[in-house]
Amino acid sequence: xxxxTATPSWAMLAYLIAGVLFILALRGLSSPATSRAGNxxxxxxxxxxxxxxxxxxxxxxxPEIAGALAIGGGVGFVTARKIKMTDMPQLVAxxxxxxxxxxVxxxxxxYLNPGAFGILGADGTIEPQSRIEMGLGIAxxxxxxxxxxxxxxxxxxxMSGSPILLPGRHVLNLGTLIAILGLVxxxxxxxxxxxxxTITVLSFIIGFLLIIPIGGADMPVVVSMLxxxxxWAAAAMGFTLHxxxxxxxxxxxxxxxxILSYIMCKAMNRGFLSVIAGGFGAEAAATGGAxxxxxxxxxxxAEDAAYMMKEAENVIIIPGYGMAVSQAQHALREMxxxxxxxxxxxKYAIHPVAGRMPGHMxxxxxxxxxxxxxxxxxxxxxxxxxxADVAFIIGANDVVNPAAKTDKSSPIYGMPVFDVDKAKTxxxxxxxxxxxxxxxxxxxxxxxxxxxxxxxxAKKMVEDIVKALAH
Amino acid sequence: xxxISILSIFVMACFxxxxxxxxxxxxxxTPLMAVTNAISSVIVVGALVAAAAxxxxxxxxxxxxxxxxxSVNIFGGFAVTERMLAMYKKKEKK
Numbered sequence: 001x002x003x004x005t006a007t008p009s010w011a012m013l014a015y016l017i018a019g020v021l022f023i024l025a026l027r028g029l030s031s032p033a034t035s036r037a038g039n040x041x042x043x044x045x046x047x048x049x050x051x052x053x054x055x056x057x058x059x060x061x062x063p064e065i066a067g068a069l070a071i072g073g074g075v076g077f078v079t080a081r082k083i084k085m086t087d088m089p090q091l092v093a094x095x096x097x098x099x100x101x102x103x104v105x106x107x108x109x110x111y112l113n114p115g116a117f118g119i120l121g122a123d124g125t126i127e128p129q130s131r132i133e134m135g136l137g138i139a140x141x142x143x144x145x146x147x148x149x150x151x152x153x154x155x156x157x158x159m160s161g162s163p164i165l166l167p168g169r170h171v172l173n174l175g176t177l178i179a180i181l182g183l184v185x186x187x188x189x190x191x192x193x194x195x196x197x198t199i200t201v202l203s204f205i206i207g208f209l210l211i212i213p214i215g216g217a218d219m220p221v222v223v224s225m226l227x228x229x230x231x232w233a234a235a236a237m238g239f240t241l242h243x244x245x246x247x248x249x250x251x252x253x254x255x256x257x258x259i260l261s262y263i264m265c266k267a268m269n270r271g272f273l274s275v276i277a278g279g280f281g282a283e284a285a286a287t288g289g290a291x292x293x294x295x296x297x298x299x300x301x302a303e304d305a306a307y308m309m310k311e312a313e314n315v316i317i318i319p320g321y322g323m324a325v326s327q328a329q330h331a332l333r334e335m336x337x338x339x340x341x342x343x344x345x346x347k348y349a350i351h352p353v354a355g356r357m358p359g360h361m362x363x364x365x366x367x368x369x370x371x372x373x374x375x376x377x378x379x380x381x382x383x384x385x386x387x388a389d390v391a392f393i394i395g396a397n398d399v400v401n402p403a404a405k406t407d408k409s410s411p412i413y414g415m416p417v418f419d420v421d422k423a424k425t426x427x428x429x430x431x432x433x434x435x436x437x438x439x440x441x442x443x444x445x446x447x448x449x450x451x452x453x454x455x456x457x458a459k460k461m462v463e464d465i466v467k468a469l470a471h
Numbered sequence: 472x473x474x475i476s477i478l479s480i481f482v483m484a485c486f487x488x489x490x491x492x493x494x495x496x497x498x499x500x501t502p503l504m505a506v507t508n509a510i511s512s513v514i515v516v517g518a519l520v521a522a523a524a525x526x527x528x529x530x531x532x533x534x535x536x537x538x539x540x541x542s543v544n545i546f547g548g549f550a551v552t553e554r555m556l557a558m559y560k561k562k563e564k565k
Contacts, residue, residue: 012472015516022510023487029495029503032559039502039552042510046545053516057523065522068538076547080554088501088551095508095548098540102514105537109521109530116524117517129474227504234514235481241520242472246513248484253507255488260500352497359500363555366498371562377497 007056012244014052019248021045026252032372049245085367086324089223089356090155096226097148100207103141103233104200107134110240111196117241128188130240135184137236138196139203144229146207151222154211155356161216169213170277176206214275216356217398221264221275223357228257260358267352267378269404269414297433300452302461305392305427306468312389312425314345316381318418319361320354322395322431328459329368332394335462336370338469347384348375349418351399378416391423393445395458397430401443426451429461502555509548515541 021041028038054065083091110117111126111134119130126134153159166172180202187195214222235250237243265272309315317336323329336346348370354361365375385391393400403410404417420426428451445451454461495503518541521534 018513019484022513023491025506025510026488026491026495026503029499029506031496032499032556032561035499035502035556035559036553039506039549039556042506042552043549046510046513046515046549049513049516050519053519054523057520064535065519065538068522068535069542072539072542072544073546076543076545077550079543080547080550083551085555088505088555091547091551092501092504092508095505095544098544099508099511099514102512102518102537102540102544105533105540106514106517106521109527109533109537110517112533113521113524113527113530115526116520116530223504227507230511231507234511237514237517239477239481241517242477243516244477244480246516247477247481248487249510249513251481251484252488252491253511255485256492256503256507259489259492260504263497263500350498357501357504359498359503362498363501363558366555366558366560369558369560372498372559373562375498 007242011052011056014048015243015245016248018045018049018052018245021048022245022249022252026256045245085364086327087156088363089219089360090152092357093148093152093155093223093226096223096230097145097152099230100141100144100146100148100226100233103230103237104138104145106237107138107141107240108196108200110134110237111191119240126191131187131191132184133236133239135187135196135199137233137240138200139180139184140229140233140236142200142203143207143210144226144233146204147211147222147229148207148226150208150211151219151226154216155219155223161219163215164212166209166213169209173206173209176202176209180206210276213277217353218268218275219356220353220358220360221261221268221272224257224260224264225276226257228254228261231255231257264353264358267416268412269416295447297446298452300427300454302454302464303468304452305454305465306471308425308427309339309344309390309392309465310342310469312344314347314384314388315339315390315392316347316349316385316388316423317392317394318349318351318396318400318420319365319394320351320396320399321356321360322397322429322458324355324360324364325395326458326460328394328462329364329370331459331462331466333365333368333370335466335469336374338466342469346374347381349378349381350375351378351396351416351418354396354399378418382419385419385422388423389425391418391420391426392429393420393426394429394462397443400445403442403444420445421448421450424450427454428452429454429456429458431455431457498559499556502552505548505552505555509545509552512541512544512548515545 025042028034121127231253238246404415518537
């Protein structure tokens, strides 16, 4: 292979070290205690990768590069400082879109100046193998970009979260994907500009088409999936550049996102393909809205809740997306503190798909200073509901719906849910009786004998309970 | 490096990624996404190569554009992860 500048072996070693540091960064996340050290390893790895690149590629245009780094770095840093924790899902989606777009730009730059990337063949054209890697990298990057933009708009509430269903979308999507793959194959024979341009444009379009039919409740899967794509895009570029740091990282991020998608799908008992095909929520809302019978339910007050929880021995709090929307996490922690002072054993139960991204609830509770050893995953706390005096559900719905266990016709059938019905008393904080969960199904828990509905804004209700507890 | 060595590194890294990610505690899944986001911006390496190279002005500008985008992610991603991780605290011992 005719490389313009062969990468010196010290640089290859440096990239390998960067790759290993990235592995350690993820390894650190196995426990909150080691996680911060892990993040530092990640930063060191990134610094090594960047400095090595600058040293081996001539620093002729350093002022421009320094300027670009300063602009990007400044924007990124300020955003990271200012962002509210509740807005984290859309921030992550926005960041994914940037990786995607960067991959497209790098791919196009490599196409226009293949000599600089050392991918010129002996005959003066780009090596066919590099063309495949480049084509795939650009395609995945473009899909990540436009898909993440849609995910961002949906998560930020700037676009309706309900699925948008185009007629014949499966045929259209499949056709476009096949066309992209076909063009990548054809690219090895003909490196004209129109081929790469068409691949880029079609990929932008398909990213957009793939995400618009997916509803808000499925966003955790989408965000994880786009996370995975951004990794594969980096890996594809790593193949083009023969760069170990990029390949290792791409593989890490790619598998990370794929595993998260798998965990999310499993927690909803839905196949990955059915999530990606989209439309969930639209059909369910249509059927759920039809025949609705009126059933009796009890309304509770903040005072009832305060009294019952003060007398309780074990209280389990189940937060959901509604808690994030009303920013109730701080008030909730205050309530927990007062109860703990009264000698009540308070625990938090978190469902894998609660919120809009994996781990969303955990971050919000951590923000409110809830110690992480009071927060439990579904399988760790499930057996404790039988001993719980109070189950306090705040902003969650589908994750406590017993229909998932009993009703085979329910859209959420088979999804693992909390056994709240085993608790002696249930308090259900909800804005009104009208709205149902994202899956659009009625919840039997509303009508149970031991349930009291606390109808109000989550934050306001919890604040009222804290006030009532003080008396 | 030839294609097979690169492919070997890639395949091995996929396995490492698989096992490392399964060991991440679910409570830290949001920081995991933020940090994977930051490290996937290692694509900045490609952007720097393009930005530093002579020969094509368009390619250089595309590279510089990619440097800006990737550095938003690098600085933003690591900073936001750091901010989140600082919030995770254990119960105070009495």
